Amino acid sequence: MTISDIAERAGVSIGAVSFALNGRKGVSEETRARVLRVADELGWAPSTAARSLAEAKTETFGLVLARDPHNLGVESFYMEFFAGLEIELSKRGYSLLLQVVGSTDDALATLQKWHRTRRVDGVVLTDLIDDDPRAAFVADSGLPAVVVGDPGIAGGLTSVWTDDAASMREAVRHLVSLGHRRIARVAGLGSLAHTRIRDDAFAEETGLLGVAGELLRTDYTPEAGERVTREALTGAEPPTALIYDNDVMAVAGLTVAMELGLGVPGEVSIVAWDDSVLCEHTLPKLTALSHDVVAFGSHVARRLFDVVAGSEPAAFLDSTPHLVVRGSTGTATRDS
Amino acid sequence: MTISDIAERAGVSIGAVSFALNGRKGVSEETRARVLRVADELGWAPSTAARSLAEAKTETFGLVLARDPHNLGVESFYMEFFAGLEIELSKRGYSLLLQVVGSTDDALATLQKWHRTRRVDGVVLTDLIDDDPRAAFVADSGLPAVVVGDPGIAGGLTSVWTDDAASMREAVRHLVSLGHRRIARVAGLGSLAHTRIRDDAFAEETGLLGVAGELLRTDYTPEAGERVTREALTGAEPPTALIYDNDVMAVAGLTVAMELGLGVPGEVSIVAWDDSVLCEHTLPKLTALSHDVVAFGSHVARRLFDVVAGSEPAAFLDSTPHLVVRGSTGTATRDS
Structure with a gap:
């Protein structure tokens, strides 16, 4: 027996069963009571529950990058972004599962595999294209996710963006x-x-x-x-x-x-x-x-923890990149 | 029943059982025959075998970095190294599990947890210190590993190093x-x-x-x-x-x-x-x-696949960094 059996019988989501059995907020008292009654009827033992819930929690977030790996080391953005993610993940003992693939289609296939084999608690989506199939898959499957990018391309998922x-x-x-x-x-x-x-x-x-x-x-x-x-x-x-x-x-x-x-x-x-x-x-x-790309990465990680905990989808504006004027810009003197 | 039951009864390693049941090279015909006989005696069904073997293979390599995440984005070394690892991993559909921690002790604890919970098929060890406890743990536990660094500090593990x-x-x-x-x-x-x-x-x-x-x-x-x-x-x-x-x-x-x-x-x-x-x-x-740090990362990944497949520990010299003379070095002209 699994918690999905309880979910089916009680007519609620698996997440609601998880919340109810764990005594966490996010479900009504009525739902909690129904879940606990069904669990009892099905002979759900606490030890079984504990094991299944532990298995459901991978303590891992995933990120699939559709980039040429040979060019990854050239700019500092991704390393700083990963560092920001890791600052939040390390506070809770989470790891980052990272895979670099050649195309958006390969990225989608990896996300589908991770979801099917329950490898991650949630994913971060970056470098989105228009009508991105990854956003559609994640929205359909219910895999917790945060889109890094404009809300207009996030397909209704939680997004963290810069203007x-x-x-x-x-x-x-x-x-x-x-x-x-x-x-x-x-x-x-x-x-x-x-x-x-x-x-x-x-x-x-x-x-x-x-x-x-x-x-x-x-x-x-x-x-x-x-x-x-x-x-x-x-x-x-x-x-x-x-x-x-x-x-x-x-x-x-x-x-x-x-x-x-x-x-x-x-x-x-x-x-x-x-x-x-x-x-x-x-x-x-x-x-x-x-x-501050490191802070941006940390922000994204915090929002993903919120999504995993059951928060409703929303768009969050990160700080807007602002101009720091140094020595390389000055008055135009050439014919222009 | 697990494949370790078969391993114990047949008097061989778990890896040998895996090889034998999968029909892969790496065990003698005699061992293969004994493993198959024991599996049969224990009522080992192919479907069970398939499931257990799938569980044993995580298609993931792990790397714990004991560095301040705020400084990670500053230099290109790690991003290029990860990119090199990913080039080899992506060929075989493997992912990289990455965790950034504050100290060598925390890194050790993470490796122990990954090993205990079977999260990775093998690990890459970097930034070793003298008498590194991570190398000792990995050697004791049998977790497949490659040390990035001088053979003198690799504690008998497989190493890939530059002179x-x-x-x-x-x-x-x-x-x-x-x-x-x-x-x-x-x-x-x-x-x-x-x-x-x-x-x-x-x-x-x-x-x-x-x-x-x-x-x-x-x-x-x-x-x-x-x-x-x-x-x-x-x-x-x-x-x-x-x-x-x-x-x-x-x-x-x-x-x-x-x-x-x-x-x-x-x-x-x-x-x-x-x-x-x-x-x-x-x-x-x-x-x-x-x-070539990208190639260095790829080299390390290939050696780790070899270790997972059963290769004996060895030290591999990667290409030695060589001087590329450009415009910033010239004849000393000041009093010296």
């Missing part, structure tokens, strides 16, 4: 206030929903302010950042300011400008997103959209 | 050949065995070549790297060359030298260890001890 559009607009306004009229955005992977949100905000804000906004697509690697920066700065109508989608591409862009003999910020301004220790140790130090 | 002493001597000889007579080593955490191996090699090689070798201790953070570099370069007898234990400290050191108006490599030479994309995107680019 990337607001951050992008702040960066564009900062550059325009310094006199820049030709700004380039060095963007990350176009398949990711949050990249598109940044793309749209960049296009809207440059349009609104009447300045030229050029979109340069990359795969987040410093090689790509270097290449598109060189092409842009040696082109016919070079930008006087660039906003990069990660820190290593911004550092690569700074180096390209210096190699071309262009002063930073005298001739070219540079903004990095996210901020990192790297941005504070270049010369000049990099102006950056700063977000 | 850090040889790499350090190469870096020192390079600097001495350029005329440097006062060299500083900006070292990482003194509690780690591989730090001590590098410390010793640095002291020995500078002593052998008759140059001054100064040891500066840090916690791997760029803040610490910046502080000790500033103290050393503004001291009474400043070094003309510095060797850093990671990439972010080397970048921080480069920035300090520039802020002090000291040319690199004209007045100060800088060597980073490990190499990273970061080292290729500073100005000048950083001379570095280069090691």
Whole structure:
């Protein structure tokens, strides 16, 4: 016998049975009484209950990353995010089950397997695409989950998000206030929903302010950042300011400008997103959209513990990345 | 009944029973025949066998990291190492179970719990200290494991190591050949065995070549790297060359030298260890001890699969980090 037998007989969810047998909040007294009566009728012994409930609890959260593992070490975002998750998990003796796969389909298959074999108490979903099949599966299966990203792509699941559009607009306004009229955005992977949100905000804000906004697509690697920066700065109508989608591409862009003999910020301004220790140790130090990614990871973990405990789905806004102005942005002096 | 009952009755290991029942290599035909006979005598049904074997195989490797999670995102080593592990794990549908804890004792407790509750097929041990209790536990318990580090600290377990002493001597000889007579080593955490191996090699090689070798201790953070570099370069007898234990400290050191108006490599030479994309995107680019950390992680994972399959303990030398000379090291010109 399992607790699902009790759930079926009592006409309630497995979670409600678990709550009732454990004496935890989250079910009405009426439901609790019915569950306990059914459990008694079925001869449910406390020792059996204890064992089944212990088996149901894996003390593990899962995360499947659909990224090329060869590029994972390049930027600090994921390591900081994992570190933030681990800060909360370690307080409760939880582990993180991590698998890197090649595609969204493989990620879905892994989540299905973990759910089927009861490997995790809940999962964190990152890098969502539009109409993401992972969000749909998780919503259907009832596997506790938190989506890292905009509520608009979370498919009704609990989400923790940052207002990337607001951050992008702040960066564009900062550059325009310094006199820049030709700004380039060095963007990350176009398949990711949050990249598109940044793309749209960049296009809207440059349009609104009447300045030229050029979109340069990359795969987040410093090689790509270097290449598109060189092409842009040696082109016919070079930008006087660039906003990069990660820190290593911004550092690569700074180096390209210096190699071309262009002063930073005298001739070219540079903004990095996210901020990192790297941005504070270049010369000049990099102006950056700063977000505490470690705290973000901890926030996500706390919300997932809440979901596992039965909280209703909700969207939680994490702190909005804000502009930290350092030495790499200044008044536009070139023809622009 | 479990497969350990069969193992006990047949007088063989649980692993041998598993191999025999699965029809896999690794046991003699004689053993296979005995195991199958005992299984038959005990009424071992194929369906039971299938279930028990499935339970015994978790398709998971574990890694407990005894590090401050707040500092994890700073350097690229661990993310690249995890990426390398994941490349091999994902080929076989394996996941990585990751837990970050505060101390070696907590790491030991986590390993003991994972072993007791059969959460992992094997573990990777990193950041070993002298007489490490984790290595002793793993050796006693029979939990399949690979030690990342010098065979001298692996307690007889399978190890995958890099010859850090040889790499350090190469870096020192390079600097001495350029005329440097006062060299500083900006070292990482003194509690780690591989730090001590590098410390010793640095002291020995500078002593052998008759140059001054100064040891500066840090916690791997760029803040610490910046502080000790500033103290050393503004001291009474400043070094003309510095060797850093990671990439972010080397970048921080480069920035300090520039802020002090000291040319690199004209007045100060800088060597980073490990190499990273970061080292290729500073100005000048950083001379570095280069090691393919992603490949190192993959190597470790492959050896752990071998150990799980029954391979005898052995020490495997991974490629030795070699010096990639770039723009940050040059002829010593200051009084030295």
